[in-house]
Amino acid sequence: MQWLELEGAANARDLGGLPTADGGVIADRTLLRSDNLQGLTPADVKLLVEDVGLRTVVDLRSTHEVESEGPGPLRAVERVRHVHLSVLPELGEMTDAAVDALFSRRERTLERYPDDPMCALYLGYLEDRPESVVRALRTIADTPGAALVHCAAGKDRTGVVVALSLTVAGVEREAVVADYAASGTRIAGIMARLRASPTYAPDLEKRGGDDEKHRPRPETMEAFLTQVDERYGGPLAWLAEHGFGESDAQRLREKLVA
Template identity: 80%
Template sequence: MRWLELEGAANARDVGGLPTSDGGTIAERTLLRADNLQGLTPTDVKLLVEEFGLSTVVDLRSTHEVEAEGPGPLRAIGTVRHVQLSMLLEREYSAEALFARREKALARYPDDPMCALYLGYLEDRPENVVAALRTISESPNAALVHCAAGKDRTGVVVALSLTVAGVARDAVVADYAASGTRIDGIMARLLASPTYRPDLEKRGGGSDAHRPRAETMEAFLTEVGSRYGGVLAWLERHGFGEDEADRLRTKLVA
């Protein structure tokens, strides 16, 4: 796992090096993933921009989150394009609203609440899921996908991207689950933020309650297959056809 040891982020890594089913690998310094970028230091920014060639940030947070947190340090870098594509419906963002939305979402897949939420991204914001993959494929250099924790919304978009690129399923699942090794740092950062602390306190539970499990991503990919015919079929149904899938593979595969 190619972790990026940033001073101001707890869950940042380069997915480069992951194997594809045909014997290839994902190119390094092409697709990065991370949690909230608000705390990046000047050293972090220099590393991302100068060493990794960062040119695009795909921000999966809601408008409320973006406004509440304010502009992060990378916003001051003119060469980095920022694209905000919320995975959530843009409704009232409060602990109560999130709890009600979460309860409704569970009906999609009662066996795993997180898998149910992930399926909700596809059902509620298909246009933004597709736009996120399209933005990655169009990035002239490295693209960085992030949300608040870098494990759920980011985990889904990265898993879909890697699947399109031909990464073996077990490697996709392993990359998703790797965020679990950073959960203590992730939770500490979220609990320190007035934006995220109320919801986390309402939900309760310690780090283990929020740790991503390999079984969740396995279930999600299985459900995408059984409900929609697979990732490529779902994407094509929503306007991301074979040509664009090929463009994303070309972008990501070394």
């Protein structure tokens, strides 16, 4: 796991080196993932932009989150493009910490997959905001240099978009699941940063529970990918149904695979 040791983010890593089923690997410095970027220091910005070659940020947070948090340090860097693509229904002041608020439609959400509420939530991203998911993958494919995908914690919304991207690139499922679960090793730092934020702290306080409640479990990503297979014929079929065809998939593979 290629962690990016940033002062202002707890869950940042380069996905380079992940193995594909045909013996290849994801290229270094093409696809990055992270939690919220609001706290980046000047040294963090230099590492990402000058050393890693960051050129595009794909921000999966809701409009409320973006407006509440305000512009982060990377917004001042002209060579970095920012693409905002919320994967949540825009229902007022919504954050990904406010999962219980999303569950104002709780019955419908849980009906998607009663055995795992987080898997049910992930399936909701595909149902509620397919255009954002597709555009996120297309943005990654078209980025010259490194693309960084992030949300608030960098584990759920980011986890789904990254899992789909890696799957299209041919990464073995075991490695996709392991990358998703790796955020759990940083859960204390992730949650400390969220609890220190006026945007996320109130939602977390309402939900209660310790850090373990928020730790991503490999079984959740396994269930999500299995459900995408069973319901839609797999990630490629779901993407094709929403306008991301074979030529798009090939561009993404060429971008990501060394």
